[in-house]
Amino acid sequence: MKTLIEFKNVTKAYKIGEVPINALNGVDFTIEEGEFVVILGASGAGKSTILNILGGMDTASTGEVWVGGQEITRFSERKLTQYRAENIGFVFQFYNLIPNLNALENVEFAAEVCRNHLNAEETLLKVGLKDRIRNFPSQLSGGEQQRVAIARAVAKNPLLLLCDEPTGALDYNTGKSVLKLLQDLNRDTRKCIVLVTHNTAIAPMADKIIKVKSGAIESITINETKESVEGIEW
Numbered sequence: 404m405k406t407l408i409e410f411k412n413v414t415k416a417y418k419i420g421e422v423p424i425n426a427l428n429g430v431d432f433t434i435e436e437g438e439f440v441v442i443l444g445a446s447g448a449g450k451s452t453i454l455n456i457l458g459g460m461d462t463a464s465t466g467e468v469w470v471g472g473q474e475i476t477r478f479s480e481r482k483l484t485q486y487r488a489e490n491i492g493f494v495f496q497f498y499n500l501i502p503n504l505n506a507l508e509n510v511e512f513a514a515e516v517c518r519n520h521l522n523a524e525e526t527l528l529k530v531g532l533k534d535r536i537r538n539f540p541s542q543l544s545g546g547e548q549q550r551v552a553i554a555r556a557v558a559k560n561p562l563l564l565l566c567d568e569p570t571g572a573l574d575y576n577t578g579k580s581v582l583k584l585l586q587d588l589n590r591d592t593r594k595c596i597v598l599v600t601h602n603t604a605i606a607p608m609a610d611k612i613i614k615v616k617s618g619a620i621e622s623i624t625i626n627e628t629k630e631s632v633e634g635i636e637w
């Protein structure tokens with residue numbers, strides 16, 4: 404398999420007043436094309452910081468981040484904006500849909516800026532929202548809103564799908580069906596997915612599990628045989 408992502412000795416320090424906070428203290432890992440990766444760790448461990456640097460929403464203090472053969476840590480602001488727009492699909496815990504656009508318009512609005520975007524309506528069908536495409540976010544359940552958010556990220560046809568606690572606001576069964584959707588998308592499209600969570604129970608669904616503790620890598624595990632979400636209970 405070909406390497407898609409590489410973090411080389413990445414650090415991140417935030418400064419609040421005079422006190423520096425070292426969110427990442429030299430993080431190294433690689434992610435291969437098509438992998439489903441779960442980043443695990445306790446609150447404050449540095450998971451979101453890794454995801455935000457990878458998605459070009461934040462920048463490393465030192466170290467190198469390579470994505471698809473390009474060193475994004477050398478990108479100018481402008482290039483980073485373009486990288487975010489074209490290469491990254493982001494799924495957040497709280498969906499972040501535009502309230503006065505319906506499901507279809509939310510997906511179209513995000514996809515249109517991308518050169519190789521997919522058809523918005525077809526993508527909404529793929530995530531199981533055939534009968535809801537003209538509904539506004541306020542008319543959709545949390546699980547349905549998250550499906551719209553996933554369709555919005557997928558329709559961009561990005562290099563990478565990044566998910567930060569995508570089931571954090573959902574009940575058990577709805578969360579499970581969203582994870583199944585992500586697993587199916589990864590299997591069917593071979594698109595690389597990186598998912599951040601503190602839920603250790605979902606580790607068996609990943610190809611690779613990166614455990615983060617106090618801003619450092621605690622362990623990296625490869626699942627030779629990963630499990631389907633339906634077979635996992637927590």
Ligand SMILES: Nc1ncnc2c1ncn2[C@@H]1O[C@H](COP(=O)(O)OP(=O)(O)OP(=O)(O)O)[C@@H](O)[C@H]1O
Nearest residue numbers: 417424426444445446447448449450451452453601
């Ligand atoms: N913008 C910021 N300014 C200052 N400190 C920050 C900022 N973002 C993160 N931090 C700090 O960096 C550390 C790592 O935060 P991060 O959000 O990456 O953790 P996390 O593992 O994602 O936690 P959680 O599961 O609670 O979201 C924490 O100590 C946090 O307070």
